[in-house]
Amino acid sequence: xxxxxHRSTLLATAATATALALSLTxxxxxxxxxxxxxxxSSATGKAADSxxxxxxxxxxxxxxxxxxxxxxxxxxxxxxxxxGSTGEQANAATRxxxxxxxxxxxxxxxxPPYTHLVLTARNTSGxxxxxxxxxxxxxxxxxQQDVPAVAKSKPxxxxxxxxxxxxxxxxxxxxxxxxxxxxAVSAFSVRLEGDSTVIAVTAPGNAGIAVDPAKAxxxxxxxxxxxxxxxx
Numbered sequence: 001x002x003x004x005x006h007r008s009t010l011l012a013t014a015a016t017a018t019a020l021a022l023s024l025t026x027x028x029x030x031x032x033x034x035x036x037x038x039x040x041s042s043a044t045g046k047a048a049d050s051x052x053x054x055x056x057x058x059x060x061x062x063x064x065x066x067x068x069x070x071x072x073x074x075x076x077x078x079x080x081x082x083x084g085s086t087g088e089q090a091n092a093a094t095r096x097x098x099x100x101x102x103x104x105x106x107x108x109x110x111x112p113p114y115t116h117l118v119l120t121a122r123n124t125s126g127x128x129x130x131x132x133x134x135x136x137x138x139x140x141x142x143x144q145q146d147v148p149a150v151a152k153s154k155p156x157x158x159x160x161x162x163x164x165x166x167x168x169x170x171x172x173x174x175x176x177x178x179x180x181x182x183x184a185v186s187a188f189s190v191r192l193e194g195d196s197t198v199i200a201v202t203a204p205g206n207a208g209i210a211v212d213p214a215k216a217x218x219x220x221x222x223x224x225x226x227x228x229x230x231x232x
Contacts, residue, residue: 102122114210128161129161131159172217
């Protein structure tokens, strides 16, 4: 009897152990099965975050660049001496043009009686410079005085020339017609404000120009000839 009871006890213990083992195995399987999707979800989440961060970083760095480009660096000379205290101060600070910076040429304005010349000063220096005041012109060797400048033709803002840009000055030669006071001129001299260098300018036309020194006048350098202000 004791032997039978002992065997029964052993069998019951073995059965219990087997059941417990099966239960633990099942639990471990469930745990592994549940943990696998969690790991996949975590990896996917990092990838998405990485992509989002990269995209955000690219966009964020591009916007300031666009903002900077839209604001730009305003070169005061781009406005050509436009109005505005900031522009005028910046333009006035630009160094003055010298004879080395510009090429000066002359052409008759309109048709006969050819009473006016148009002087053109083109910046050939490769950098910006300021063309100050009016041209200092001497039309005749016998008349060693500068042609008077007309105050109303003075521009409101400094004339700053970028490389290649021209400026103009209107010059009155005479009242026209045949006058005993007129003298023929084939070349004359021009000096720029702030520069003592003499620029020799060839007069237009084969016969030159007729000059009455008592009637001669010049306008200031401007970006373009203006009706009214240059009417003299």
